[in-house]
Amino acid sequence: MKCLTISLILVLSLFTQTSGFRCKMEPIVLVHGGAGDIPDSRVPLKIAGVKKAASLGYKILRNGGSVLDAVEEAVKSMEDDEAFNAGYGSVLNLDGEVEMDASIMIGANLNSGAVTVVKDIAHPITLARLVMEKTPHVLLAGVGANRFAKDQGVPTVPPGSLVSKYATEALEDFKEHGDNRTEIGDVGTVGAVAIDSKGRLAAATSTGGINGKMVGRSSDTSMIGSGTYADDDVGAVSTTGHGESIARYCLAHTIIYEIKNGSSANVATSKALKGMTAKLHNTAGAITISKSGGLGIDFTSRRMAWAYQIKDEIHFGIEHGQHTKEKAGN
Numbered sequence: 001m002k003c004l005t006i007s008l009i010l011v012l013s014l015f016t017q018t019s020g021f022r023c024k025m026e027p028i029v030l031v032h033g034g035a036g037d038i039p040d041s042r043v044p045l046k047i048a049g050v051k052k053a054a055s056l057g058y059k060i061l062r063n064g065g066s067v068l069d070a071v072e073e074a075v076k077s078m079e080d081d082e083a084f085n086a087g088y089g090s091v092l093n094l095d096g097e098v099e100m101d102a103s104i105m106i107g108a109n110l111n112s113g114a115v116t117v118v119k120d121i122a123h124p125i126t127l128a129r130l131v132m133e134k135t136p137h138v139l140l141a142g143v144g145a146n147r148f149a150k151d152q153g154v155p156t157v158p159p160g161s162l163v164s165k166y167a168t169e170a171l172e173d174f175k176e177h178g179d180n181r182t183e184i185g186d187v188g189t190v191g192a193v194a195i196d197s198k199g200r201l202a203a204a205t206s207t208g209g210i211n212g213k214m215v216g217r218s219s220d221t222s223m224i225g226s227g228t229y230a231d232d233d234v235g236a237v238s239t240t241g242h243g244e245s246i247a248r249y250c251l252a253h254t255i256i257y258e259i260k261n262g263s264s265a266n267v268a269t270s271k272a273l274k275g276m277t278a279k280l281h282n283t284a285g286a287i288t289i290s291k292s293g294g295l296g297i298d299f300t301s302r303r304m305a306w307a308y309q310i311k312d313e314i315h316f317g318i319e320h321g322q323h324t325k326e327k328a329g330n
C-alpha cells in the first residue's frame with residue numbers, strides 16, 4: 001500500500017513537472033511606487049497611488065484580462081500620477097528634460113520589450129509592450145524609440161508637459177547642493193508583477209531615472225534581468241532603487257536565481273537586496289511573485305510604497321515592517 005502511494009505521488013509530481021499542468025492559483029497584482037528616502041509629506045500620495053494602481057490592475061484580471069494587460073494598466077496609472085518618478089512627474093536630466101525608460105516581460109515565453117531615453121510619451125510602458133509585440137527587438141532607444149512610437153500611432157505630448165513643479169525643484173536642489181537629498185532626487189521607479197489563476201506571470205517597470213542624470217543615461221529599468229524579469233517556471237520581479245547598482249548586480253535575475261535554487265519569493269527578494277547593498281553600498285527595493293503565488297516585498301532604502309489586491313482585500317505599506325490591510329473599494 002505504502003509503495004503504491006509513493007508511486008502515485010511520484011507519477012503525479014512527474015506529470016505536473018512535464019505537462020505544464022498547474023494548480024488553480026489565486027490571482028494577484030502587486031505593485032511598487034519606488035524605493036528611496038521618501039519624505040513624510042509624500043507618504044500619503046504614494047500610498048494612495050499604489051493602492052489605486054494595484055486595484056486597477058486587479059480589476060483587469062478579474063474581468064478576464066491577461067497578466068500583461070494587468071501589469072501595463074497598473075504601471076500606466078502610476079505614470080499618470082505626479083507622485084511617482086515615471087511618466088508625468090519624472091525626474092529631470094541635467095538639461096531639465098524628462099527622458100524615460102520602461103520594460104515589460106511575459107513569463108510564458110520570456111518575450112520582452114523595453115525602451116530607453118524616450119521623450120514626450122505619456123506611457124513608456126505601452127511603448128515597451130509595442131516593442132515586444134511589433135518588432136523583432138527587445139530594446140529601442142532615444143530617437144528610434146520615438147520614431148517607432150509615431151509609426152505605431154502612440155500619441156506624443158508637447159515638449160515639457162511631463163515636467164512637474166516638484167521635479168523642477170528637485171533638479172534645482174541637486175544643482176545647488178550637488179547631491180540628491182530628496183526621495184525624487186534619490187531614486188524612484190514604478191513597477192508591477194501579476195499572476196493569474198493559471199499561474200501565468202508578467203512583470204513591468206517604468207522610470208524617469210535619477211535626478212540630474214547625464215543626458216542620454218539609460219537605467220536598469222530598461223534592462224531585462226536588472227529592472228524586470230518574468231518566467232512562469234520560476235517567478236516575476238520588478239525592481240527599484242539605485243539603477244547603476246541594480247544593473248551591476250542584475251538584481252531581478254538574481255532574485256529569480258535564488259528562487260530557482262529553492263528560496264521562497266520572500267527569502268530570495270530579501271537575500272538579493274541585502275547582497276546588493278552589502279556589495280555596492282547603494283539601496284534598492286523589489287517586488288516578487290513566485291510561480292506558486294508566494295510574495296516577496298522588501299527594500300534596503302528608508303521607504304518603498306507597495307500594494308497588492310487579492311480577492312476583496314488591499315494590502316499595502318511603505319515603512320519597514322508595515323503591512324496594512326483594508327477592504328478594497330469595489
Ligand code: GLY
Nearest residue numbers: 209210219241243
Ligand atoms: N532604478 C531607476 C534608476 O536608477 O534609474
